[in-house]
Amino acid sequence: MNGPSDPVEGADPLDFDLLWVYLQQEPLLWLTATLAAYAIGHALHRAAGGSPLVNSVAVAIALLVAILVVSGTTYATYFDGAQFVHFLLGPATVLLAVPLYRNFNRVRRLLVPMLAALLAGSVTAVVSAVAVAGVLGGSRETLLSLAPKSATTPIAMGIAEEIGGLASLTATLVIITGIIGAMIVTPLLNALRVTDWAARGFAVGVASHGIGAARAFQVNQLAGTFAGIAMALNALLTALLVPLLLRWV
Amino acid sequence: MVHAILALLVCQLLGEIIVRATGIPIPGPVLGMLLMLGALAALREVPDELNAVAGVLLSHLSLLFVPAGVGVMLHAARIKTEWLPLLAGLFVSTALTIAVTGLVFFWMMRKMGLCEAEQKP
Numbered sequence: 117m118n119g120p121s122d123p124v125e126g127a128d129p130l131d132f133d134l135l136w137v138y139l140q141q142e143p144l145l146w147l148t149a150t151l152a153a154y155a156i157g158h159a160l161h162r163a164a165g166g167s168p169l170v171n172s173v174a175v176a177i178a179l180l181v182a183i184l185v186v187s188g189t190t191y192a193t194y195f196d197g198a199q200f201v202h203f204l205l206g207p208a209t210v211l212l213a214v215p216l217y218r219n220f221n222r223v224r225r226l227l228v229p230m231l232a233a234l235l236a237g238s239v240t241a242v243v244s245a246v247a248v249a250g251v252l253g254g255s256r257e258t259l260l261s262l263a264p265k266s267a268t269t270p271i272a273m274g275i276a277e278e279i280g281g282l283a284s285l286t287a288t289l290v291i292i293t294g295i296i297g298a299m300i301v302t303p304l305l306n307a308l309r310v311t312d313w314a315a316r317g318f319a320v321g322v323a324s325h326g327i328g329a330a331r332a333f334q335v336n337q338l339a340g341t342f343a344g345i346a347m348a349l350n351a352l353l354t355a356l357l358v359p360l361l362l363r364w365v
Numbered sequence: 366m367v368h369a370i371l372a373l374l375v376c377q378l379l380g381e382i383i384v385r386a387t388g389i390p391i392p393g394p395v396l397g398m399l400l401m402l403g404a405l406a407a408l409r410e411v412p413d414e415l416n417a418v419a420g421v422l423l424s425h426l427s428l429l430f431v432p433a434g435v436g437v438m439l440h441a442a443r444i445k446t447e448w449l450p451l452l453a454g455l456f457v458s459t460a461l462t463i464a465v466t467g468l469v470f471f472w473m474m475r476k477m478g479l480c481e482a483e484q485k486p
């Protein structure tokens with residue numbers, strides 16, 4: 117009996133239970149928390165001198181999961197607020213037309229290397245993930261959820277559903293793939309002496325979709341553009357390839 | 366700003382409608398991107414407003430993946446029992462994919478004589 121109508125208890129302006137109930141019902145709290153966690157991740161990334169090993173998304177996810185677990189909040193409650201950020205993935209994909217248009221001549225000139233690299237990379241992504249996890253004893257459900265992991269979130273989830281994987285597990289694996297790619301792309305391609313920005317961006321876009329593209333845009337506009345194209349093309353090709361390749365699993 | 370956002374949403378909406386109406390196996394937003402590309406080609410320039418929106422949204426693209434990533438908490442049990450195949454599969458496959466894609470692209474470029482002046486990454 118400590119609602120605001122109670123003559124004695126209602127006088128207390130700091131009723132945390134009521135405040136918590138209000139905050140749980142509104143999208144405001146978790147939307148704010150998502151942006152704040154990302155801002156902290158971004159600040160740490162900059163404090164580390166822009167090192168790809170301090171990934172803003174990884175930091176933000178770790179912080180948010182910790183807060184949700186400690187406060188006993190379900191993912192569904194969290195997503196009610198965070199869905200507004202999630203929604204922007206669609207418009208952001210449409211926006212990739214802008215850098216694509218600006219670099220259209222270059223893209224057309226590099227069409228043949230691009231398509232060859234796309235095919236090689238897309239097959240590698242699916243086959244190597246399923247093969248490695250399979251050899252190490254991954255369950256069939258895990259393997260099927262893993263297969264489309266290099267395609268961008270909504271497409272990968274659709275593919276997983278179609279072939280009998282778990283869509284929500286796939287969503288998680290897609291994000292982890294993105295973070296891994298963003299962390300390793302720079303040292304890896306330096307070691308392999310791939311010095312061209314278009315090739316570098318395209319590689320991280322095929323392997324690590326939008327998170328790879330986000331990393332590429334941080335480094336170089338042209339790399340970002342090719343990463344964006346790679347993400348779009350690999351989404352299409354993965355949707356075609358995964359059902360074909362999985363006939364042999 | 367309003368016009369740019371409206372244009373984005375219209376392209377995405379048309380993309381989703383066309384995909385559902387025709388059943389073509391392309392994600393709606395990707396088709397929306399192609400529609401936007403067509404519109405820009407017809408305009409022959411990128412409007413300033415759209416440029417501004419692209420600058421803001423594309424420079425923080427990775428923020429948009431945070432909500433889906435937090436879903437990792439739903440799979441704590443599976444990750445505990447299958448952490449080795451999952452992590453090894455993700456790591457090896459991501460590294461191999463970047464290497465293969467980058468090398469094939471770069472090798473083909475050089476073979477076809479398409480390399481531009483030396484770039485320092």
